[in-house]
Amino acid sequence: MEKIRLIEIKEEIHSDNTVKAKQLRDSLLKNKTFLLNLMSSPGAGKTTTILKTLEIIGDKIRTGVIEADIDSMVDAEKIAAKGIHAVQLRTGGFCHLDASMVEKGLEAMNLKDFDLVIIENVGNLVCPAEFDTGAIKNAMILSVPEGDDKPLKYPLMFTVCDVLLVNKIDHLSLSDFDIDAMKERVLNLNPKIKIFEISSKTGEGVKAWADWLTKEVKQFISL
C-alpha cells in the first residue's frame, strides 16, 4: 500500500476574496470614493432607504448605487427613475456579493465621478456577512416586522456591521417589537455599532442617518 504523506497548505479559504477586497479599498482611497455595503433581509426596505437617504443628501455629494439581485432589474430601475446613477449586478443565483463582483460593478462607473457609492447587497442575513466586499463601511437594516429576535438568530451579520438602521419604526405601535431589548442584544454582540431608528416611508429619523453618512464620506474624501 502506498504511503500517505502530509502536505502543509496553510492558506485562507477566502484568500482570493480578501486580497481582492483589499485592492478595492486601496483603489477607493486613491479615487476618494466611499463605498457603503448595505445588507438586510429581503423586504426590509433597502431600496426605499437608499432613495430616501440620497434624496436628503441631494447634491451635497456625488452619489451612485450598485444593485445586486439574483435575477431582476427592478431595484436598479427604481433608483434610475429618480435620476440616480445605478448599476445592476445579477448574481445568477449567488446569495451574496463578493469583492470581484463589486469590482465589476465599480468598473461600470467612473470612480472619480463619485464621492459615495452604495451597494445594495442581496437580501439575506447569512451569506453577505461572510464576504468582504471591499467596502469602507458595512451597514444593515433590520425592519420592525422582522422581529426583535434577529440579533439572536443571525449574530455574525450584527457583528460585522458598523451601522444598524432600524427601519419601519412607523410600524412599532402595531407590533410587539421590543426596541430596547433588540438594542441590548445588538450592543452585546457589537458595542461599537451605531444605531439609527428610521422610517424610510415617512422619512422619520432618516436625516440623522443621512447626516452621519455625509460626514463620514466628507471625512473620507478629505483623507
Next chain:
Amino acid sequence: MHELQVTESILNIALKHAPADKVKKIVAIHLNIGELSDLENEWIQQYFDYLSKDTLAEGAKLVIKRIPIRLKCDSCQNEFEIKRNEIHSIECSQCGNKKCSLIAGRDYFIKNMEVI
C-alpha cells in the same frame, strides 16, 4: 447557500498544491473553521464530493476542526474564549467589561492535506 463557493475554493486550493508534490490522490483535507461560521460540515462534504468528481481529490475526506470564538477585552486586554451560545451576553472573564473585540472564530483556513 454559500457552501458551494467555499467548497469550490477549498478544492481549487488543494488542487493548486497537488502538482508540485507529484500527488496521485488527495485522501483528506484538514480545515480550521471558526465556530461563528454557519457552514454545516455535512453540506460542505456533500458539495465537495460533487465538485471533486474526476479530480485528484475525488473521494477525499474533509476533516474539519472548529476553532473556538476568542475575544479580547478592550479595557484590560484579557483574552478569553466563549461558546457560540454565549455570544449574546459577552463580558470579560476578568474585569466584566462588555466591550470586547473578536480575535478568532471567523476562521476559514486550510491547514494541510493527506496525499499519496
